[in-house]
Amino acid sequence: MNVAPARLDQYEPVKLQTADLSVDRLLARYGGHPPVFSDVSFTVGRGEAVALIGANGAGKSTLLKCLLGFVAPAGGAVSIFGSDLSGLRAGDLRRLRSGIGFVAQKHNLVPRLTALSNVVHGLLAARPGPRSWVQALAPVDSRRRALATLDRVGLADLAMRRVDSLSGGQSQRVAIARAVVPEPRLVLADEPAASLDPAAGEVVMDVLARVVRETGATLVFTTHNLAHALAHGRRVVGLREGTLALDAPSHGLAIGDLRGLYD
Numbered sequence: 379m380n381v382a383p384a385r386l387d388q389y390e391p392v393k394l395q396t397a398d399l400s401v402d403r404l405l406a407r408y409g410g411h412p413p414v415f416s417d418v419s420f421t422v423g424r425g426e427a428v429a430l431i432g433a434n435g436a437g438k439s440t441l442l443k444c445l446l447g448f449v450a451p452a453g454g455a456v457s458i459f460g461s462d463l464s465g466l467r468a469g470d471l472r473r474l475r476s477g478i479g480f481v482a483q484k485h486n487l488v489p490r491l492t493a494l495s496n497v498v499h500g501l502l503a504a505r506p507g508p509r510s511w512v513q514a515l516a517p518v519d520s521r522r523r524a525l526a527t528l529d530r531v532g533l534a535d536l537a538m539r540r541v542d543s544l545s546g547g548q549s550q551r552v553a554i555a556r557a558v559v560p561e562p563r564l565v566l567a568d569e570p571a572a573s574l575d576p577a578a579g580e581v582v583m584d585v586l587a588r589v590v591r592e593t594g595a596t597l598v599f600t601t602h603n604l605a606h607a608l609a610h611g612r613r614v615v616g617l618r619e620g621t622l623a624l625d626a627p628s629h630g631l632a633i634g635d636l637r638g639l640y641d
């Protein structure tokens with residue numbers, strides 16, 4: 379992989395005070411297994427969109443789990459919104475997580491509920507404790523916000539349809555609406571288009587990137603689709619052989635530059 383050192387040198391790191399997340403010499407492992415990766419450091423600035431790529435098993439999902447605090451670092455540190463996750467108590471970690479929107483490869487919507495109800499749930503889930511009761515007592519406001527968000531992902535017409543009657547691409551757009559309706563400062567997406575056909579995948583990635591950009595939120599998404607990585611990531615971060623092998627602005631990269639990550 380010959381792009382890594384040059385690209386890392388070229389890249390001007392974002393200033394720490396504007397960072398929404400930073401990963402410093404991160405080492406992740408499961409139990410007594412060898413590390414998934416080590417010495418991974420990068421910073422993502424407020425409002426940036428970053429694509430995270432790498433071969434199967436490189437550790438992309440593990441890295442997202444570290445960012446959410448579901449996998450504790452075995453070495454190094456993860457900071458989100460300026461807080462070192464290792465220093466947070468469980469309640470504070472839960473609160474921090476509730477400020478992060480998450481889109482999974484397979485949507486985790488409630489199939490028997492309408493698209494609208496699923497998006498309303500996104501609002502309630504983001505307000506743990508007594509405030510969720512406040513929302514529950516103000517369903518008109520919640521439904522109005524949820525409907526406006528469904529409109530932004532192009533699904534206002536299908537708001538009252540049960541999710542189990544929607545296509546995979548439509549469901550994934552509902553999942554995006556559910557993730558962004560509380561206006562999170564950070565959105566993480568783990569292969570959001572991977573289970574869709576190419577056309578639906580394009581639509582989902584376009585919608586995700588646009589809606590996140592419109593809210594000014596920061597986006598980190600994993601993908602195996604290198605065209606999606608270059609089109610929707612302002613930066614591309616690559617994992618290979620257990621460490622960071624690429625961190626570069628996407629505008630100077632071509633798909634061929636990324637193939638070395640998969641050798």
Ligand SMILES: Nc1ncnc2c1ncn2[C@@H]1O[C@H](COP(=O)(O)OP(=O)(O)OP(=O)(O)O)[C@@H](O)[C@H]1O
Binds near residue numbers: 436437439
């Ligand atoms: N809960 C777990 N317990 C033990 N090992 C795990 C666990 N989750 C993942 N791994 C291992 O960690 C490594 C990285 O997995 P991870 O899912 O993070 O990779 P990935 O880059 O997201 O892969 P893919 O592109 O296939 O989704 C793999 O070797 C995987 O088998």
